[in-house]
Amino acid sequence: MKETEQNSWFSKEIIAWYKKNKRDLPWRNQTNPYFIWLSEIILQQTQVAQGLSYYYKFITHYPTIFDLAKAKEDAVLKDWQGLGYYSRARNLHASAKYVVNELGGVFPQSFEEIKKLKGVGDYTAAAIASFAYNLPHAVVDGNVYRVLSRVFGIETPIDSTLGKKVFQELATTLLNPKLAAQHNQAIMEFGSQQCKVVHPGCQNCVLQNKCFAFTNNKIDLFPTKEKKAKITQRFFTYIIFVDEEKNTVIYKRDKNDIWQGLYEFFLIEDKHLPTFDELLNNKVVKQNFKRNTSIIKHVVLKKHILSHQHLYAQFFIVKVEKLNSKTGLVVKLSQLSNYAWPRLIDKFFDVCSLQNIC
DNA sequence: AAAACGTGGCG
DNA sequence: TCGCCAAGTTT
Numbered sequence: 001m002k003e004t005e006q007n008s009w010f011s012k013e014i015i016a017w018y019k020k021n022k023r024d025l026p027w028r029n030q031t032n033p034y035f036i037w038l039s040e041i042i043l044q045q046t047q048v049a050q051g052l053s054y055y056y057k058f059i060t061h062y063p064t065i066f067d068l069a070k071a072k073e074d075a076v077l078k079d080w081q082g083l084g085y086y087s088r089a090r091n092l093h094a095s096a097k098y099v100v101n102e103l104g105g106v107f108p109q110s111f112e113e114i115k116k117l118k119g120v121g122d123y124t125a126a127a128i129a130s131f132a133y134n135l136p137h138a139v140v141d142g143n144v145y146r147v148l149s150r151v152f153g154i155e156t157p158i159d160s161t162l163g164k165k166v167f168q169e170l171a172t173t174l175l176n177p178k179l180a181a182q183h184n185q186a187i188m189e190f191g192s193q194q195c196k197v198v199h200p201g202c203q204n205c206v207l208q209n210k211c212f213a214f215t216n217n218k219i220d221l222f223p224t225k226e227k228k229a230k231i232t233q234r235f236f237t238y239i240i241f242v243d244e245e246k247n248t249v250i251y252k253r254d255k256n257d258i259w260q261g262l263y264e265f266f267l268i269e270d271k272h273l274p275t276f277d278e279l280l281n282n283k284v285v286k287q288n289f290k291r292n293t294s295i296i297k298h299v300v301l302k303k304h305i306l307s308h309q310h311l312y313a314q315f316f317i318v319k320v321e322k323l324n325s326k327t328g329l330v331v332k333l334s335q336l337s338n339y340a341w342p343r344l345i346d347k348f349f350d351v352c353s354l355q356n357i358c
Numbered sequence: 359a360a361a362a363c364g365t366g367g368c369g
Numbered sequence: 370t371c372g373c374c375a376a377g378t379t380t
Contacts, residue, residue, distance in 0.1 A: 045363090045364085045365095046364090046365085046366095047366085047367085049366090049367090050365075050366065050367090082364090082365075083364080083365075084363080084364025084365045084366090085363055085364055085365085086363085086364075087363070088363095161359070161360095198368080198369080227360080227361085229361085229362090230361080230362095257363095258362090258363070258364080259363095259364085260363090304365095305364090305365085305366095306362095306363080306364055306365080307362075307363065307364060307365085308361075308362055308363070308364095309362095309363095309364095342364085343364070343365065343366095
């Protein structure tokens, strides 16, 4: 009984706050599961401001799940270019095909069935189930971790197995099952707009008196984490071979590595960035051009930062009589913009217009 | 089950 | 410049 009372004050407060303060976002105020799914995938580890234009692009290019299922994976990746975590795009596309081909185009309607979609985990399944069908599944995302850890003073690390369990259980207890959609939207919006990571609005917060972190002056101590990412350094030397016809060779990344599914140029990875002379002694390079090959241009990019890697990259543009295209794809320089590139290479395009210099 | 997967913004 | 973080999932 006591627990029920506690649940209801929490849910009531945040829903009331939500009604007054919610942002008008395009995936809200509608219950099309396809649109909701799309928005949730885009917003994984991604802020609204960064994902918004991609959402508009996708609902325009792929107005229905059938359109997405019909598309080529390369086209989907091209549309995803720049947003990062590209497995999201590949899984989104694969799942669209699965829904259309295996489920007759009917979007799954239970938490368990929704979670069978690739790229949909506990959070996303709960979000879709509640937003589209008002099913009573509590969402736990970064916002929820922050709000709950602060309000209830929970020190369990949010990146631990125990933490995930503890917060999921608390979130489920707090959920008002009859207002699942509104409650879930409310707690996340409250986390992102009021109970912010830095400079939270504690002064005018409706939960001020009941918030453990605020009343104990420990706002900055919640939530807690135990792990920190390990960073590896990598050195990429790209060689852009260009023939007389202004063709070059590109390669699709398919290994179990970063940027899977995106394209790149001929890559030499080493423990450092070699000079061009050092490069000429490289066995792989020797097969591809002669000693008298001249550099058209050499570009060194500044450090490119990924979540677990620091990339140092340089590009050599060289003219060759004949392209070695055994494992790659020969394309016109003018067609490069049709392919999906990692941000790193897109930055190279920003500083170097290949068409103009070759 | 720990580690990897992108990118951009902010202090 | 650097570290942290963002509507997480996968292996």
